[in-house]
Amino acid sequence: xxxxxxxxxxxxxxxxxxxxxxxxxxxxxxxxxxxxxxxxxxxxxxxxxxxxxxxxxxxxxxxxxxxxxxxxxxxxxxxxxxxxxxxxxxxxxxxxxxxxxxxxxxxxxxxxxxxxxxxxxxxxxxxxxxxxxxxxxxxxxxxxxxxxxxxxxxxxxxxxxxxxxxxxxxxxxxxxxxxxxxxxxxxxxxxxxxxxxxxxxxxxxxxxxxxxxxxxxxxxxxxxxxxxxxxxxxxxxxxxxxxxxxxxxxxxxxxxxxxxxxxxxxxxxxxxxxxxxxxxxxxxxxxxxxxxxxxxxxxxxxxxxxxxxxxxxxxxxxxxxxxxxxxxxxxxxxxxxxxxxxxxxxxxxxxxxxxxxxxxxxxxxxxxxxxxxxxxxxxxxxx
Amino acid sequence: xxxxxxxxxxxxxxxxxxxxxxxxxxxxxxxxxxxxxxxxxxxxxxxxxxxxxxxxxxxxxxxxxxxxxxxxxxxxxxxxxxxxxxxxxxxxxxxxxxxxxxxxxxxxxxxxxxxxxxxxxxxxxxxxxxxxxxxxxxxxxxxxxxxxxxxxxxxxxxxxxxxxxxxxxxxxxxxxxxxxxxxxxxxxxxxxxxxxxxxxxxxxxxxxxxxxxxxxxxxxxxxxxxxxxxxxxxxxxxxxxxxxxxxxxxxxxxxxxxxxxxxxxxxxxxxxxxxxxxxxxxxxxxxxxxxxxxxxxxxxxxxxxxxxxxxxxxxxxxxxxxxxxxxxxxxxxxxxxxxxxxxxxxxxxxxxxxxxxxxxxxxxxxxxxxxxxxxxxxxxxxxxxxxxxxxxxxxxxxxxxxxxxxxxxxxxxxxxxxxxxxxxxxxxxxxxxxxxxxxxxxxxxxxxxxxxxxxxxxxxxxxxxxxxxxxxxxxxxx
Numbered sequence: 116x117x118x119x120x121x122x123x124x125x126x127x128x129x130x131x132x133x134x135x136x137x138x139x140x141x142x143x144x145x146x147x148x149x150x151x152x153x154x155x156x157x158x159x160x161x162x163x164x165x166x167x168x169x170x171x172x173x174x175x176x177x178x179x180x181x182x183x184x185x186x187x188x189x190x191x192x193x194x195x196x197x198x199x200x201x202x203x204x205x206x207x208x209x210x211x212x213x214x215x216x217x218x219x220x221x222x223x224x225x226x227x228x229x230x231x232x233x234x235x236x237x238x239x240x241x242x243x244x245x246x247x248x249x250x251x252x253x254x255x256x257x258x259x260x261x262x263x264x265x266x267x268x269x270x271x272x273x274x275x276x277x278x279x280x281x282x283x284x285x286x287x288x289x290x291x292x293x294x295x296x297x298x299x300x301x302x303x304x305x306x307x308x309x310x311x312x313x314x315x316x317x318x319x320x321x322x323x324x325x326x327x328x329x330x331x332x333x334x335x336x337x338x339x340x341x342x343x344x345x346x347x348x349x350x351x352x353x354x355x356x357x358x359x360x361x362x363x364x365x366x367x368x369x370x371x372x373x374x375x376x377x378x379x380x381x382x383x384x385x386x387x388x389x390x391x392x393x394x395x396x397x398x399x400x401x402x403x404x405x406x407x408x409x410x411x412x413x414x415x416x417x418x419x420x421x422x423x424x425x426x427x428x429x430x431x432x433x434x435x436x437x438x439x440x441x442x443x444x445x446x447x448x449x450x451x452x453x454x455x456x457x458x459x460x461x462x463x464x465x466x467x468x469x470x471x472x473x474x475x476x477x478x479x480x481x482x483x484x485x486x487x488x489x490x491x492x493x494x495x496x497x498x
Numbered sequence: 499x500x501x502x503x504x505x506x507x508x509x510x511x512x513x514x515x516x517x518x519x520x521x522x523x524x525x526x527x528x529x530x531x532x533x534x535x536x537x538x539x540x541x542x543x544x545x546x547x548x549x550x551x552x553x554x555x556x557x558x559x560x561x562x563x564x565x566x567x568x569x570x571x572x573x574x575x576x577x578x579x580x581x582x583x584x585x586x587x588x589x590x591x592x593x594x595x596x597x598x599x600x601x602x603x604x605x606x607x608x609x610x611x612x613x614x615x616x617x618x619x620x621x622x623x624x625x626x627x628x629x630x631x632x633x634x635x636x637x638x639x640x641x642x643x644x645x646x647x648x649x650x651x652x653x654x655x656x657x658x659x660x661x662x663x664x665x666x667x668x669x670x671x672x673x674x675x676x677x678x679x680x681x682x683x684x685x686x687x688x689x690x691x692x693x694x695x696x697x698x699x700x701x702x703x704x705x706x707x708x709x710x711x712x713x714x715x716x717x718x719x720x721x722x723x724x725x726x727x728x729x730x731x732x733x734x735x736x737x738x739x740x741x742x743x744x745x746x747x748x749x750x751x752x753x754x755x756x757x758x759x760x761x762x763x764x765x766x767x768x769x770x771x772x773x774x775x776x777x778x779x780x781x782x783x784x785x786x787x788x789x790x791x792x793x794x795x796x797x798x799x800x801x802x803x804x805x806x807x808x809x810x811x812x813x814x815x816x817x818x819x820x821x822x823x824x825x826x827x828x829x830x831x832x833x834x835x836x837x838x839x840x841x842x843x844x845x846x847x848x849x850x851x852x853x854x855x856x857x858x859x860x861x862x863x864x865x866x867x868x869x870x871x872x873x874x875x876x877x878x879x880x881x882x883x884x885x886x887x888x889x890x891x892x893x894x895x896x897x898x899x900x901x902x903x904x905x906x907x908x909x910x911x912x913x914x915x916x917x918x919x920x921x922x923x924x925x926x927x928x929x930x931x932x933x934x935x936x937x938x939x940x941x942x943x944x945x946x947x948x949x950x951x952x953x954x955x956x957x958x959x960x961x962x963x964x965x966x967x968x969x970x971x972x973x974x975x976x
Contacts, residue, residue, distance in 0.1 A: 179567070224667065226625050227689070230888065239689065240696075240888060265880050266887065267901055279903040283878065283910040291909055291965040294947065303830040304971045306900050314902045369570050413567035 148429065149341045149395040150349045150470040151384065152247060152270065153377060156229055157358030159401040160415060161422030162453060163370045165212050165435065166193050172442050176408040180415070182365045188212075192435045196366055197375040200382045204426050205433040209392075211495065213423040213462050214437035217403055217455035221448065223417035225358065228402030233269040235460050235483055244273025246463060246482050247349060253481035254471035261340055261347035263333050268351050270400075278313060278347060280336060289315060330354075334380045338387035341395070348470070352380060357401065363414040381426050393428030396466050396496065400459075406451050407442060418452035423462055429469055429497050436495060461488035462495065469496045501937050502976040503826050507787060507819055508607035509837075510845040510937045513929075517936075522823045528606035529815045532646055535638065536603050537596040539854030544635035547589060548660060551631040552732035554584040559730070581864075586630050588859045590884065591873045593634025595851035597883070598872060601840040602850075609645070612815050614837070615786050616641045619779070620656045620698060621891025622665045622884065633884035636661035648809040649779065650770035653698060657690075657766060658721055660735050666690035666889065669722035669731065671715055673743025679719075686743075691715035693889050699769040700750070701778040710750055716743035717754060717761045776804050783814070785894050787822040789829040796821050832896035832975045835881035835908065842912075842968055845937050846930070848919040850875075875915060879907045896975075908974070913965030917957040925955040930963060944970060 166182055167173060168191060174181060185193030186202040192214070194202050204210035220231045227239035235246030245268065251260060252274040260277035262268050271277050292311055299308040318339075333352075340346040354376055359369045377399065385392055404421030420440070440446050440454040448454040460483055467482070468475035468490070475490040492498050503521050504510050511517065518524035535541055557580045566573035581587050604610045617637040622628050640659045644652035656662050663669055671691075672684035679685060691714040695706055720742035724733035737759040747754045747761065752768055754761050769775055780800040784792035803817035833841070843850050851857070851872050859865060876882045880903075886892050893899065923929075930948070934941035947970075948963040967973065 226623070238692075240693070240890065243890075265878075265903055265907070267898075269887065277901070279901050281903050283903075283907055285910060285914045287906055287910045287913065288965070289909075291913060291962070291969070294966055295970055298947075299971050303975070306896060307905070307971065307974065310900050310902055310905055314906060317902070367570075414563065 146394050147344055147346075147348055147391075148470040148472070149347075149388075149391065149427075150247075150466060151337075151341070151352070151395065151397040151427075152349070153352040153354060153380060153397065153399045154229075154232070154268070154270065155357050155373070155377065155399050155401040156353065156355035157225065157373075157401075158228070158403045158405055158417055159357045159373075159399065159421055160359070160363070160370055160405040160418075161214060161216075161420065162404070162407070163363070164195050164198065164374055164424060165214055165422045166195070167191060167439075167442070168193050170442055173407065178409070179413040180363055180365055180368070180409050184366060188433075188435060191439075195371065195374050197371050198378050198424070200378050200385060201424060201426060204385070208432045209426060209428055209430055211425045211430050211433055212435045212437075213425070213457060213459070213495070214435055215420045215440050215453055215455060216423055216437075216457040216459045216462065217401075217420050218459050219455075220403065221419055223403060223419075225402060225417070230269070232400050232402045235463070243269075245270035246460070247271055247351070247467070248273030248277075249482045250464075250467040250471060250473075250478055251349065253478060254467070254473045256348060256471060259346075259348040261337060261350045263337055263350060263352045268353060270351055271349075276309075276313075280333070280340075282332075289317075330376065330380055331383060334383040335387055338384050341384075342388055342391045354380075358417075359405075359414045363409070369414075377424065385426070395427040396429045396470055397424075397426040398463065398466055399424040400463070404453050404455075407447060407453060408451065419448040420453035420455035423459060425495075431494065431496055436491075458486075458488055460486070461491050464488050465490055465492040465495060468492055469498055500827060500939055502939075502972070503823065504937065505833075505841055506826060506831065506976045507822050508611055509601055509841045509843075512602075512844050513847050513924075513933055513936065515936075522820065525608045525819045525823070526816050528608040529612070529812055529819070530646070531606075532642060533600075533604050533606040533609055535596060535600060537599045537854060539595065539857050540592060541596060541638070542589070542592075542635065544632070544639045544660075547631045547635050548732045549729075550584050550586075550589065551627055552729045554580065554586050554627060554631070555730055555732070556728065557584065583861055585859065585861060586627065588861075588865050588869075590630050590634065591865055591869055592857060592859070594873050594876065594883070595854070595857050596634065596638070598840060598843065598851045602844050607844070608819065609815075611787075611837075612645060612811075613637070613642055615783065616645065616652070617883075618886075618891040618894075619782065620652075620662065621886050621889055622661055623887060623889050623891070624885040625665055628661060628665060629882075629884035632661045632664070645811055645815075647811060648770075649804075649811060649814070650767055650809055652811065653694075653766050653770045654763060656698065657694060657718075657762070658735055660723060660732075663690065663721060663723065663735055664731065666693055668718055669725075671719050671722075672741050673716055673719040675744050676719060676742050677740040678738075679741065679743070686712065686715040686719060688712065688715045691718050694718075694766075694769070697890050699766075699775045699778075700772050701774065703778055704750065704772065704774045706750055713747045714749045714765065716745075716747050717749070717765050719743045720759065721762065771809060776801055776809075780804060780814075780818075782894070783818045784821060787818055787831070788825050789831055790895050790897075796825060830975050832899060834892060834894075834899050835879040835904070836876060836883055838908070838968075838974065839875065839879065839881075839911070842916070846933050846964075847921060847924060848916065849921055850919055875911060879911050880904045905969075908969055909965055912968035913961040916964045916968070917960035920960055925960065927952045927955075927963075930967070934967070938972060940972065944972075 184196045188194050201210040218232050220228050230239045233245045234242035236242040247270045258276035260271045262271055262279040265281045337350045356373050363370045401421050405415035405418040438456040440456050444450055464478055468478050469492050479488050507525050562576050601610050622633045640655050644655050666689040667687045668690040671687040672679035674685045688711050692711050720738045722738050723731050724736050745756050780797050784796050788796055800817045803813050807813035931945055934944050947966050951959045951962050
């Protein structure tokens, strides 16, 4: 390993802390904070993930989708039984939920919605960069994004030098790169050359070949990278399949299968981040929730309000943070969807401010064009 | 003139092609006519494929979802069977084969490069089942025939094509004062109008307002698919007067009188001949063929040819090629993965696509691995052509294509997959050397980098050689 000045400084301070000479607060301030976003594409049903307990209307409208064995959160809300890790973390104040929330988009198109959940804008396709990319850039955190996907997700665009990790089906001999590295001469080859540098500096563990559908391995590697003090500070996972128009089911339905995937990723991250989990926030992101009423195929249609699942040591406490709009017909959005009473971008803005050590006001202006997004960091996160 | 011109404007030279004495003429003479599609296998029509699309969505949405509402496993199984029966897993593979066969064997490869360009300018991004059934035939039947007409005619065809209308939701756009809009309380969907302005014609450089978008959306209301219970959203495009917003409209300061279906052709005429549109599209063409940041000096002759010919695409294409030729020695251009793959396939006569006999499909089982191979490679190198994530299509900028994983994937393909695609007669070292000589001035230096493996003909040896060759700066870029 190259002993750069940066590594030396970090190593030095750790030693000092362990020997008890270093005030804890300074050490904490120096600790890298990680922000992990898991995109849930297709429209995650907040009422399946975090069901409201004892609502007669919901029971009536969703006869075939009702969950049994719901995990208990509090007197009002339960948790889908497949989200075990969140329940476990809930006991330790390391899991929380924001409910009845969404991006300010009511159009019900996946494509427009997914575009907006990533750009954070109001008009689909208008912005070409992602809110996370802009947040990193505004915070002057360059080269610290890690995408767990092959194309760079829109969410991370807007800041240069991100890394992406999505192993190819077979092992690639990086010595091939060494053979041609010196051929990249001249200014017009600089970008490729510096990217080849990034590849050459990758740890051996990132040079694996795998089935990229094996999320376990990807999550494991992401955890390793994030744990590294000089490694990435944000990571983005992509899951799809939440668009359950049919056979959505209850405990074992199609939506449950997807929640199980989320649970798997968070479990692996939690196990492998170790102490770094204390300095981590994991947040989910989706384009919209789903209709209250089941459809003819015992699935649900595209809706509006959903929920954000959160985990990590930077959460203030276990809570379901919501301004609950109710499920009576007149309380629903357009008479059919759970309403959104919290602009989810306020949650993401606050999360960035905590993880990037930035003023939320500043980020709101730099990233979200000064849109009115209340600062929720006091309520939701440790600051 | 450097040999790299053949890769700048085409796909390099195949082993049986030789450099032309007059490369500029060679290129320009390819643009006057539309070459036939050469694929000897099935080339289904857009209409036939739309019918298949209809069978698939109807079968899933109207039949299976209801039948198996209590059983996700039975539902999944029945759905998989329907995929096979309707070709949902097959047609995209066949389209990739048609496309790559064309770029490999076409006698007018320069024309084919423009075909790729326009397919991406009027991009259909990944949505619903467009990639599976519609984007391929749209590029064959809507984009291709218009390449010897005017830009305006191309925009007209694209804007009223089923594929683009479905892609950008114009069938869901109702004039609020139209008969149906009033009855059903529906209003406009601005998507298609916005992209017609932003991506297809004038671009944000025209500084249009939200009101312009709304007014253009009003003009476009009524252009929709004909819906019925059996075909659902896959019916033909027509103009539905009962959806159309009544009254005059104003777009970019021009007034369009209430004139039903004729309004659209008028506004498209004005947009497609707008000086800002001409500059925007000319710039994009130069960016594609010359360099990421083309200068006014490079672009102006293209604009001049556009104006002089009233937007004739043949003349515009010729001007672009002339500029590409002029600046060939002093500019660099990075090639995205699919074009890189097409070039390797042509230069080294690789076994892609699979032969048409082997691509034959019986709709009785899943397509086999060989049939899926090309599409799988395209996905793994990060450039599955019909699956751009956004309506602005694939980026033409190097910075969007150079990431660690995307570069690694090129090494992966060249060193591991490519050797299995080398024809049995082409495994000798001499063959590689002759291909290099045919396409690269510095072929001697390139050869020296693989000299260690000159006696090797195993897959591993070929992998070591191609892994190096295909990723050299002069191959990734020109």
